[in-house]
Amino acid sequence: xxxxxxxxxxxxxxxxxxxxxxxxxxxxxxxxxxxxxxxxxxxxxxxxxxxxxxxxxxxxxxxxxxxxxxxxxxxxxxxxxxxxxxxxxxxxxxxxxxxxxxxxxxxxxxxxxxxxxxxxxxxxxxxxxxxxxxxxxxxxxxxxxxxxxxxxxxxxxxxxxxxxxxxxxxxxxxxxxxxxxxxxxxxxxxxxxxxxxxxxxxxxxxxxxxxxxxxxxxxxxxxxxxxxxxxxxxxxxxxxxxxxxxxxxxxxxxxxxxxxxxxxxxxxxxxxxxxxxxxxxxxxxxxxxxxxxxxxxxxxxxxxxxxxxxxxxxxxxxxxxxxxxxxxxxxxxxxxxxxxxxxxxxxxxxxxxxxxxxxxxxxxxxxxxx
Amino acid sequence: xxxxxxxxxxxxxxxxxxxxxxxxxxxxxxxxxxxxxxxxxxxxxxxxxxxxxxxxxxxxxxxxxxxxxxxxxxxxxxxxxxxxxxxxxxxxxxxxxxxxxxxxxxxxxxxxxxxxxxxxxxxxxxxxxxxxxxxxxxxxxxxxxxxxxxxxxxxxxxxxxxxxxxxxxxxxxxxxxxxxxxxxxxxxxxxxxxxxxxxxxxxxxxxxxxxxxxxxxxxxxxxxxxxxxxxxxxxxxxxxxxxxxxxxxxxxxxxxxxxxxxxxxxxxxxxxxxxxxxxxxxxxxxxxxxxxxxxxxxxxxxxxxxxxxxxxxxxxxxxxxxxxxxxxxxxxxxxxxxxxxxxxxxxxxxxxxxxxxxxxxxxxxxxxxx
DNA sequence: TTGTAGGCGTTATCAG
DNA sequence: CTGATAACGCCTACAA
Numbered sequence: 001x002x003x004x005x006x007x008x009x010x011x012x013x014x015x016x017x018x019x020x021x022x023x024x025x026x027x028x029x030x031x032x033x034x035x036x037x038x039x040x041x042x043x044x045x046x047x048x049x050x051x052x053x054x055x056x057x058x059x060x061x062x063x064x065x066x067x068x069x070x071x072x073x074x075x076x077x078x079x080x081x082x083x084x085x086x087x088x089x090x091x092x093x094x095x096x097x098x099x100x101x102x103x104x105x106x107x108x109x110x111x112x113x114x115x116x117x118x119x120x121x122x123x124x125x126x127x128x129x130x131x132x133x134x135x136x137x138x139x140x141x142x143x144x145x146x147x148x149x150x151x152x153x154x155x156x157x158x159x160x161x162x163x164x165x166x167x168x169x170x171x172x173x174x175x176x177x178x179x180x181x182x183x184x185x186x187x188x189x190x191x192x193x194x195x196x197x198x199x200x201x202x203x204x205x206x207x208x209x210x211x212x213x214x215x216x217x218x219x220x221x222x223x224x225x226x227x228x229x230x231x232x233x234x235x236x237x238x239x240x241x242x243x244x245x246x247x248x249x250x251x252x253x254x255x256x257x258x259x260x261x262x263x264x265x266x267x268x269x270x271x272x273x274x275x276x277x278x279x280x281x282x283x284x285x286x287x288x289x290x291x292x293x294x295x296x297x298x299x300x301x302x303x304x305x306x307x308x309x310x311x312x313x314x315x316x317x318x319x320x321x322x323x324x325x326x327x328x329x330x331x332x333x334x335x336x337x338x339x340x341x342x343x344x345x346x347x348x349x350x351x352x353x354x355x356x357x358x359x360x361x362x363x364x365x366x367x368x369x370x
Numbered sequence: 371x372x373x374x375x376x377x378x379x380x381x382x383x384x385x386x387x388x389x390x391x392x393x394x395x396x397x398x399x400x401x402x403x404x405x406x407x408x409x410x411x412x413x414x415x416x417x418x419x420x421x422x423x424x425x426x427x428x429x430x431x432x433x434x435x436x437x438x439x440x441x442x443x444x445x446x447x448x449x450x451x452x453x454x455x456x457x458x459x460x461x462x463x464x465x466x467x468x469x470x471x472x473x474x475x476x477x478x479x480x481x482x483x484x485x486x487x488x489x490x491x492x493x494x495x496x497x498x499x500x501x502x503x504x505x506x507x508x509x510x511x512x513x514x515x516x517x518x519x520x521x522x523x524x525x526x527x528x529x530x531x532x533x534x535x536x537x538x539x540x541x542x543x544x545x546x547x548x549x550x551x552x553x554x555x556x557x558x559x560x561x562x563x564x565x566x567x568x569x570x571x572x573x574x575x576x577x578x579x580x581x582x583x584x585x586x587x588x589x590x591x592x593x594x595x596x597x598x599x600x601x602x603x604x605x606x607x608x609x610x611x612x613x614x615x616x617x618x619x620x621x622x623x624x625x626x627x628x629x630x631x632x633x634x635x636x637x638x639x640x641x642x643x644x645x646x647x648x649x650x651x652x653x654x655x656x657x658x659x660x661x662x663x664x665x666x667x668x669x670x671x672x673x674x675x676x677x678x679x680x681x682x683x684x685x686x687x688x689x690x691x692x693x694x695x696x697x698x699x700x701x702x703x704x705x706x707x708x709x710x711x712x713x714x715x716x717x718x719x720x721x722x723x724x725x726x727x728x729x730x731x732x733x734x735x736x737x738x739x740x
Numbered sequence: 741t742t743g744t745a746g747g748c749g750t751t752a753t754c755a756g
Numbered sequence: 757c758t759g760a761t762a763a764c765g766c767c768t769a770c771a772a
Contacts, residue, residue, distance in 0.1 A: 021447070023765055034743045039767060049741060064525065066501045070440045070449060071765035074748045077391070079440060081503075084484070088469045092664075095465040099458045102486040111499060114454070114484040116472040129481060131436045155434065237668060271669035294462075298607060299641035300670040393749055404759045409751060417757060441749035444764045 008062035022065045031059040042067050083130045085115045085140040089235060093293060100314030108322050117142050137321045158324035160317050165207050173334045174317040176308045178208050181339040182215025185259055185288055190223050192350045194256035194286060197228035198247030202235050202261035209261035212290055216259050233265050240268020254285055263289035263296045263305055270346060286347035304344035309337050378432035392435045401429040412437050453500045455485045455510040459605060470684030478692050487512050507691045528694035530687050535577050544687040544705045546678045548578050551709040552585025555629055555658055560593050562720045564626035564656060567598035568617030572605050572631035579631035582660055586629050603635050610638020624655055633659035633666045633675055640716060656717035674714035679707050
């Protein structure tokens with residue numbers, strides 16, 4: 001007499017010899033039910049009797065059967081995959097972004113198909129793959145052109161941009177208010193008496209750095225302070241040192257404060273100031289960054305910086321995308337978060353809320369800065 | 371008279387109204403060829419006349435047609451996807467690993483399905499997804515149990531472990547020789563006259579830290595030095611400071627050198643020694659790490675450490691996996707890389723190749739240390 | 741609750 | 757080189 005275990009083993013051997021996979025049909029045959037019954041057992045909330053369910057599951061386990069996602073997505077037209085397009089830089093500087101997005105997407109029953117970009121030019125290649133793989137939606141932490149955005153539109157592919165803003169584009173985004181962040185930093189530094197600023201910006205393709213820089217400049221102008229010296233940077237450690245020297249060269253003297261477009265540049269700036277130029281920070285020079293990356297909090301730096309709520313932003317991006325996927329509604333939405341001020345030890349600051357210097361324009365001073 | 375462009379536009383509208391995708395059949399109809407002809411045009415190296423090819427491609431472009439990967443993988447039994455399983459920690463400390471692996475996999479015509487692990491317990495969940503999605507192979511930078519490994523075997527799923535070794539398991543791995551790295555560091559420090567060592571290890575589940583630690587201890591014993599004080603760590607900044615204090619407490623004095631299981635811990639140790647305990651590093655205490663992460667090279671640290679050739683290892687992992695996938699050969703292989711010594715400024719060292727102290731056991735001294 | 745039958749969109753085979 | 761036809765493994769009305 002042959003038990004179901006024995007017959008399962010024999011069937012498995014046969015299947016292996018035929019170089020094919022275990023299918024729902026195999027399970028059905030062995031369990032003595034129809035193929036659709038098996039299918040229903042693997043669909044949550046389907047109508048199956050408890051007896052059938054248990055029998056099918058037992059046989060499935062015996063055969064190591066697992067439904068084939070490709071076949072499923074063919075008929076459901078849902079791959080349950082989301083593409084995540086991210087630049088190398090973004091992952092280097094916010095490694096937690098990836099983990100958070102991935103966790104959030106998985107928590108919503110979808111998988112992440114990952115594409116990392118080394119160069120801007122790889123975008124076209126990556127998008128071709130995205131269309132092929134029939135992902136349900138895309139989260140992009142990379143610069144897309146309006147032409148690319150239009151293609152998403154045309155194909156009806158839900159898209160969420162992470163920390164990228166596109167002027168005049170109707171598209172879902174999750175961002176921090178980087179303009180406000182730049183203004184805030186300028187306000188706080190100006191309130192503490194800094195007058196001459198240097199700014200080390202980010203790359204040309206980064207809307208984030210541009211916004212931060214614009215916010216700071218705007219605010220300094222409002223306060224009637226002398227125009228800051230602005231030099232470009234590439235977001236890396238070396239840019240910080242090079243940027244500081246360039247600022248000093250252009251100014252002919254050491255500025256009161258340097259605002260850097262990212263923490264890594266701020267740290268480069270800081271190390272250069274202290275170890276290479278022998279400057280006292282914050283005594284002679286204040287240095288501030290953006291992002292609050294892990295090293296900014298280390299004892300050797302203790303950087304004055306602004307933190308983005310990356311985990312919350314990642315969750316929002318996942319949320320927003322899944323909403324768009326499930327609702328089939330092409331409407332767009334922008335979710336904007338505020339930064340958190342990190343009062344480190346690399347800038348001379350007066351306590352938040354202290355009276356800032358009267359603004360040159362004579363405007364009433366803002367009620368609250370933070 | 372209706373041009374092909376007009377008819378394409380009309381067909382697209384029809385397809386959209388039917389809520390279905392553009393298929394190769396649509397292209398075939400519009401181009402006046404068979405569906406198989408269209409299929410062949412998208413298969414590199416297939417036998418198609420130039421005329422047909424160009425006609426089909428033109429029509430395909432007009433319709434925005436792109437082959438459906440799910441349907442293809444159903445029949446070819448190849449998804450051209452590779453799962454990458456990585457712990458959050460690994461991505462935090464080696465963010466370049468992800469980018470490199472991803473690039474290498476893409477360069478080989480495959481995509482990366484990403485799974486990040488927050489906890490060990492998520493492995494089972496992740497593996498279930500891996501089977502569902504019919505990936506062609508898996509690269510794992512996470513700890514898998516022998517039971518998991520056996521399941522890969524059973525399902526004939528190619529697997530490459532990244533920087534994890536499994537005793538008595540027949541499995542493909544790409545690793546650094548961490549035992550050798552630990553020995554090397556101990557040798558160099560001992561050669562420079564350090565006698566009493568402290569070691570801050572890694573978590574229990576990390577074979578990497580264990581090997582490094584074992585190598586160092588082994589070598590110190592061979593050299594007849596007093597047994598080092600070993601304390602556990604969790605790979606993070608705080609563990610470095612806590613570890614240093616624990617070592618000092620256990621020893622009753624400051625050791626000559628502390629070997630840390632990772633750079634981040636070494637940096638924590640360094641900051642604690644300098645800023646909290648007021649110790650002169652390397653004057654009173656030498657500190658060394660492992661991994662040569664980016665901050666280890668910053669001016670404030672300039673850490674003595676060992677670098678793993680991460681890009682080469684990533685390429686090797688991708689290579690090895692693709693080989694296993696394409697060859698259908700279940701044979702396994704282990705690729706082992708050597709670390710590179712980074713002679714920073716946090717340890718007193720004599721130049722490489724200088725005569726080390728005679729070993730206590732009287733064995734002939736090794737020909738070359740590096 | 742269960743089984744039957746058709747189709748998702750592609751590639752592979754084979755005859756012409 | 758080209759076209760007809762049969763899979764691939766599953767989901768889903770629909771009928772029983």
